Amino acid sequence: MNTLEISNLCKDYGDFRLDKVSFDLPQGYVMGLIGPNGAGKTTIIKIIMNLVMKQEGQVKLFGKDHREYEVAVKKRIGFVYDTPGYYQHLNLRQLKNVVSPFYENWDEAVFERLVDHFNLPLNKTLKKFSKGMGMKASIALAMSHHADFLIMDEPTSGLDPVIRREVLEFFREFMQREDRSILFSSHITTDIEQVADYITYIRGGRVIFSKTKDEVFEEYALVKGGNDLLDYDTRSALLGVRSGAYGFEGLTHNVNEARAVFGDSAVYDRATLEDIMFFTGQKSKTVL
Amino acid sequence: MTLLRLFARDFRANGLYLATSLGILFVMSTGLAYGVLGEPPQGYDDQWVLADSIEMLLYLSMIIVSTKLASILFFKIDEMNDVQGTFASLPVARNEIVKARYMSSLVQVLVVLGVHLLAILPAALIRGGLDHIGLKLVYHPAVWIISFVLVLLSNSFSFPVYFRFGLTRGLAVFTVIQVLMLVTTIALLVNFVDNDSFFRAVEQLIKWVAAQNAFLLLSAIIGGTLLIMAGSATLSIKLYNTKDL
Amino acid sequence: MTVSLTFETSSFSIAIQYRYLERMKIIISNASSEPIYEQIGRQIKAQIISGELKEGDGLPSIRKLAKELHISVITTKRAYEELEKEGFIDTVGGKGTFVAIQNKELLREKRMKSVEDMMSDTVTEAKKLDISYDELREMLSILYDSNDE
Missing domain, CATH: 3.30.70 (Alpha-Beta Plaits)
Known part of the structure; x- marks a missing residue:
């Protein structure tokens, strides 16, 4: 079964276009999206999340159309933005109280463990968070509702190497269950080499290749x-x-x-x- | 349920902003009410004598403008913190985001009007007590119904633009339009201050309106306004559903 | 020694139970031209043949192994599949992967083969150094005897 199926995705911005983007992510695996800045990685991720409207093509999450079943599929997704937009005047506890009611499966214990694991302060306002803390807070907020599928845009960019390793290790731990999947984009290629099972290379709005990491390195x-x-x-x-x-x-x-x-x-x-x-x-x- | 959660998050996330702005508003409103309650207007005879008092006019516009501003506070905070994408990525439908925003703005309008109503009391106390004759004037239902209706109508016209283009761009356009309208209105009124026939006509109209069944009249006005608002919400949903965040 | 312990992931409520093989040793080289799945297969095979891993010993799950070695699940899966094809390991659905009950004859043959390989290396090296067959045999007999004690 495929967690994500994308076929013939098109979006024309005039000066840039996504051109018939297609790739699948089977359940149980990690896919890394690589490509230079402006290749279209963020646009693809935003289209999957229905934040940006596609013009053509199809996106299926857990086998279901991502727009027709938008609310149902989003319940199963943990989403991390590259620059997470959160109310800066709140502290993490208050922010959690704003976000958590939207998830029926919200698990307070998991959230607390994540906050503890990442050493995040609950009473400090978000505007005082460093980039790394912000990303970790974002991951904690995206992960506390027992999501099956993590979608992350540049989750490791701007983080120092120690925190990056922590985050990657966390992905590996998340993937200990085979009904889970991760899609993440990064231009830090070593991060993708370290944790991805599948690699999709995007350039100029097109898919150059989408294969297993082993295939890539064998070819x-x-x-x-x-x-x-x-x-x-x-x-x-x-x-x-x-x-x-x-x-x-x-x-x-x-x-x-x-x-x-x-x-x-x-x-x-x-x-x-x-x-x-x-x-x-x-x-x-x-x-x- | 999701609708209520979305509605609640506006207040839950921005409680401090809300309390602060309402506090400031209360003080300002008291100040202006103090001005309005200064001297009983000349020729006061238990009639509706709006035109005789420039202070009253200022006061009314202040109520309308501040209520309008308060009703778009949530748009502003959301845009400042860039949270639109964050909330759209939660398991919610976009149409619920729009509906919830209309609801929270409506509640905001009622809350702010309530603050203005209360803010008159300290002003009256300072001016000589709660039996101050001017209270009858400022507590006239017409003042509040007009404010309420005008703000809701303004929101109905402007919200679809905010949803489509964002607050900053949308507001720029609408502020210009609204300021122009306000200036024109004031200019007209000022020009007509000495023109008896105009005010007679206005008074006549008001008297005619006042002579109608108050309950029916009120229902018609408020019902019509809410209907326009519902239409506006439908349009906003259409626009927001296809917006790239 | 095979120990059993409960591993609780620090951030999830699920506890993953597995038998941890203290002895199992796998070292991956990214610089090597040998594909990673082959490196894993070769090392596990060697440990089964040498007897370090015994029949019925549990192997880590493919996900656990991938996590520990920082490699793809696809790679560990492939390594296990190859080992299973060659009859070294068995995967019992829902229970895990175990060192297969080895055919005694076959195992002995395989171990013989590995002795042969090592001896062949020795012979090659000896020839390079012009060591005669007799000298070599002498060395072997001394080593064979001293190892007995």
């Missing part, structure tokens, strides 16, 4: 070698090349094919998501 690789290996033909076997004085470095999405082209004189390294984003984002294939 993509960095090819490194001397510049003598590079000519017009071999270049075209690479998705992007950076050529320097002492050699070149390029990305392939098919290691075996690259091996056939470049042979044993080249070195094949694991490509990170950052490598993939860097090389696929180059304006032209030839830099020189």
Whole structure:
């Protein structure tokens, strides 16, 4: 069963458009949305939450249309905004009292444990919260109604490494139950490498790929070698090349094919998501 | 139920703002009421003599403007804190968000009018006691019904714009329109201060209105206003349902 | 030693029960060219063959293992699936994953194979150093005897 099914999503903003975005997230898994700023990650997430209206396409949450069953599906979702909008004059306890009545499944004990776990002050007004505290408060508020599906927009951006790890560890703990799923966007690719099972790469409003992390790392690789290996033909076997004085470095999405082209004189390294984003984002294939 | 929760959160989340603004309003209102109650207006003869008192006019506009402002306080606070998306992401339907906002604004209007009514009492006490003759004037039901109806009508016209474009942009447009209307009205009245026939006509109208069955009249006015408000809410729901937050 | 303990996640009311295998050791290298699922499979296999993991020993759930190793559930699932295919482990629906009852003959064969592999490495290394067969046999016999004591 798929927790999330998105097909042919379109939204035209004039200067930017989402173009037939489709991907699925099976139940029980974590999906990371990567892509440069302005790629459309936030728009996709907002469309899923029906905060932004789609123009075409379909979104299904737990197998149900996200607009037709809006209230029912949102009960099962924990949502975290990248810049959470909360009443700044309230403290966390007061804010909780404002938010909690909307959830029938609100579990005070879970909330208290989360607040304790994250070391959050209940009596301090939100405007005095740091970015990290704000994000943790936001997670605590989104997680205390036994949600099955967490949707988060940039939950780790702007957090220091210690808190980031805490948050990621928390995701892993959340995923100890197999009826749960997480969708989160981030441009911190290492966070996604660490916790995602599926990776969906968005660029310029289109899906470049949506696959399991293992597939991505088995298919993509960095090819490194001397510049003598590079000519017009071999270049075209690479998705992007950076050529320097002492050699070149390029990305392939098919290691075996690259091996056939470049042979044993080249070195094949694991490509990170950052490598993939860097090389696929180059304006032209030839830099020189 | 969700509707009530949404309605309640406006007051629950903003209690302190509310109390503070009502407190300030009470003091201001008392001040203006003190001015109105200064001397019994010339030629006071138990009749409706609104036109004879500029203070009364100021007082009335203050009531209307402050009530209007108070009724959009929740819009303002929501926009300041950027919470629209947050609440729309809760398990609530957008039409309930709109309905709840109309409800809370209506309650706000009633509360603020209540504060103004109470604020007159200390002014009267200072001016010489609760038997002050001017009390009859300021406590005239027409003052309050006119304020109530005008604010609700203003909200009915402006809320759809707020829901579609947000308060800041929406308010800019409507403030301009409302100020223009107010200025025109005052200018007309000031021009007509010495014109007997105009005021006679107004008095005639008021007398005619006053001669009607008070209960029927009141029901018609308030019912009509609420009907317009319901229409406005329907329009707002339509606009808000397709808004990108 | 197999211990049983209750692990209460710090933020959820569900308590996850699992048998914690103190001895099980898995080290993942991201730098290695060997896929992670193979690294896991190889290490668990080696521990079963060596007898460190015994028949009926419980293995952590795929989710637990993924959490501990900071890898994808899909990877641990794949590793377990491969091990199950090869008959090293069994998954009992609702109860968990256990080291399978090993075919004694087969296990012995597998262990023999691993001894053979190690010896083959030894021979390769010895040849590089020009160690003669007799010298090697001598070394082996000394080692074999001293290990007995």
